Amino acid sequence: MPNEIPSRQELIDRAAELVPLLQKNALWGEENRRLHEENLDALTESGLLNLRVPTRYGGYESDMRTVVDVIAELGRGDGSTAWVMSVFAISTWMAGLFPDEVQDEIFAKPGVRVSGILSPTATAVPAEGGVLLNGKWSFNSGVLHSSWNTNAAVLLTPEGPQPVMVAIPVADLEIVDDWHTAGLRASGSVTTVARDLFVPEARVLPMGPVLQGQHRSQANADSPVFRAPFMATACATISAPAVGLARAAKESFFERLPGRKITYTTYENQAEAPVTHLQVAEAVTRIDEAEFHARRAAGLVDANAAAGKPWTLEERARVRLDLGSVCRRAKEAVDILNDASGGSSVFTTVPIQRIERDVQTLNLHAILHPNTNFELYGRVACGLEPNTLYV
Secondary structure (H helix, E strand, C coil), X not given: CCCCCCCHHHHHHXXXXXXXXXXXXXXXXXXXXXXXXXXXXXXXXXXXHHCCCCHHHCCCCCCHXXXXXXXXHHHCCCHHHHHHHHHHHHHHHXXXXXXHHHHHHHCCCCCCCEEEECCCCEEXXXXXXXXXXXXXXXXXXXXXXXXXXXXXXXXXXXCEEEEEEEEEEHXXXXXXXXXXXXXXXXXXXXXXXXXXXXXXXXXXXXHHHHHCCCCCCCCCCCCHHHHCCHHHHHHHHHCHHHHHHHHXXXXXXXXXXXXXXXXXXXXXXXXXXXXXXXXXXXXXXHHHHHHHHHHHHHXXXXXHHHHCXXXXXXXXXXXXXXXXXXXXXXXXXXXXXXXXXCHHHHCCXXXXXXXXXXXXXXXXCCCCCHHHHHHHHHHHHCCCCCCCCCC
8 A cells, every 4th residue: 555645744744743842851851961752752653753764664755855844843842853853864864775675674663763973983894794893983863762873984995995884783882971062962962882893794885876876775766865965965954953943042032022121221121122123133034044045955955856967066065055054044043042032041941042052063063064064165166176075
């Protein structure tokens, strides 16, 4: 029987329904440095974990615009939940690039949660029937709540080192509880360690072809969703939490605005002060700009995938540009609204201070950092070669 795929709006509505729950559990998540089980249950029951699951396993294979809009909506409730959801979405999509027999193993149970790491901080050496893996992956967002990890490593071969992605059951990894941070505290982005871990050959995926939009799945070969190159897919996806945080900052500010005065001034009502009008207008403008860049990146991924169009280098770099722009504009909006929120906003029960720390943490991420992304696009626009493989 054909799998019924919800519309984009229906999935956004499902995400919106979760926002009050995510807001309620946000402080608990900060204090416990992990997502509340209620959040995870809600993501499962809403079907949102199916966004990037292949349809033959009951998933939706949602397009990138849907993925971005849904995760941004979750970000209105909690930045850490939105961030982990973006990692789930990317890693689930990555699982769909492995050979079909590996996918059968990963997606054997409905609602499986897959997380992963792009940084190749482990090494693999050939062994009979597979590889032996050693190393660690820090910042492993969502792994505390996952069954599988799709992690990058370097395969050491006689021909030289080769970047690969490995699919690993989380139960095979050692977890180091070291996530003590200022922002995205509930993401539980701990370190994981592999020690002489054997990984079968089928679960070792060369990354060179993947970065160019090629993979080993026969069943997903004709799906537009799985034709997109890795970096464009990943960058468009992880732009969404920043958009959600900027929206959350706006909502948090306006919830507290009625009846607030500006202390040590004659303004008994902050909403009547011209400085407030300027701050609000500037913040809203930046939120709109962040949304534009997130949707432009998602639209390019969807359009090229649907048309089967090869990506130009400029297009690949432009998605990185859009990601950097989303993060910078979102942070600017949050900064403005946080500055306008007064001294009482520093209490942990006031969301704006958490939103500020979360968006700052996003902007420090190596792939999301605006300056890194802007430099990359500028190099390409000026006719130079990229200074990274991750484009």
